[in-house]
Amino acid sequence: MILALENDVLSYLSEVLGGDLIEAYRQRERRIFVRVKPAAVRKAVQALKSRYKTLRFMTLSAVDDGLDIEYLYHFSIDGIVLTLRSIKPKEDNTLESIADIIPAANFIEREISDLFGVKLVNHPQPEHGLVLTKDWPEDKRPLKRPFEGILPSKARPVAEALISSSCVAPISAFIQRKREEAGLPRSAPFAFTDEKALNEFQAIIRDTGFSEKAGFDWEKKRLRYK
């Protein structure tokens, strides 16, 4: 009975969300997790509410890991606990409210907004001041961590150069000239001198999750933090 319900929730969300579902798993009996893209949170909540009449919103928790904030929406459905997870980069400092679908989310969203300094979108009372005073400084939110990844500052240029160029010591024009004067090619035959080789190297870095761990932005070709 319980297992059937757990499977039903997992397969239903998988069907409704399609490519917006990143991961869905049963951690143990009565405990299931579903990770979705941030833009699909409202769709998932709406779908759950329309299918499961006993759906109860328990609470929302948030975790700031430095570069991203993870939002965890906890629901109870007939004795099982479903946590809907969504990770949002801190460059986008907003949280889209679900209070219009789940009114009980109203206060906890405001509390998170106060403590983490995120801006609420489409919330009936988006202003700060539920658990902190209204004049609390914007840049001193109690649970907001500095915008930093796991690498210490001196290691950042090394990791950035490795991921973006396959080499940890970027070559200067001066050295290139000196190499040429000595009869050497302007650069050693690094992967970055050959598009195919660089693509292969960077695909390995992406596949293994290395660039994500380091906090690398592939569009801007640099770390997300200085």
Added chain:
Amino acid sequence: MVRYAFFMGCQIPMRLPSIEIAARKVFEKVGLEAVDLLGYSCCPEPVISRLLDEITALAISARNLTMAEEMGLNMMTLCNGCYETLAEANETLKHDLEKREKINRILKRYGREFKGNIEVKHVIEVLYEDVGLNKIKGNVVKPQRMRVALHYGCHLHREYKGPDIMRKPNMMREIAAQTGVEIVNYGLERLCCGYPSMQADEEFSLKNRLLLKLSRIRGSGADAIVTACPACMIQFEIGQVMLRSYGAQFNMPCINLMELLALSFGIPYQELRLELHRSPVLQLVQRMEAK
């Protein structure tokens, strides 16, 4: 002719090309063919990448190793850090079948497979074992009359062939001795230069590592430091400049073993681009030539 797949690493070709220039000239003199690895990447550097993700670090090493495997050649590194990373990855993947399977699943997507059929050697091992001291000595036409302090570099002590961690450092000492230099002992040969700790604590690295070494080396009467590691060279050269802000003045030349060999083989110093050094290597060599 002895042939090796030549792994130069990042620092030497990109920041210290005088070492590459010297190495290639030395190889030519002793009949060692160094075949370039086309499309290679950082080994990867042994601290940050392994701490971030061991599997990725192994996969990057394995990609480099498969290039040499495809050539059917053993790999020779010019850098201590690259040696440790690649030799360790090679040993790990040869013996840890679970990790090897994991890495090969990644590499397979790019048409590669780690087979584990080559060896990784430091250039010092290649010169000692494949070329031999006699051949090296036979090429010495301009003995270097300087007093030098050897700095082996920590990673040179990494050993995969037995318990003797002084195997390669002793080889380095014997090779250096062929060039005519007088090797002075200063008692802190095995102390780290401080390069890795620069990542965490600059003051500690400079004052508790580099300053100790340099003070003892100066006290020994050495004209220069000879090292086999590009990272140590950067620490010795740039670190001396940084030490000035802590009130310590040094002007100690730091030369790579390949450059020392090239000079002793009679290669004109002008061809070695010694002016690229951040320590007075060029001035030392010119002074020695004038004697």
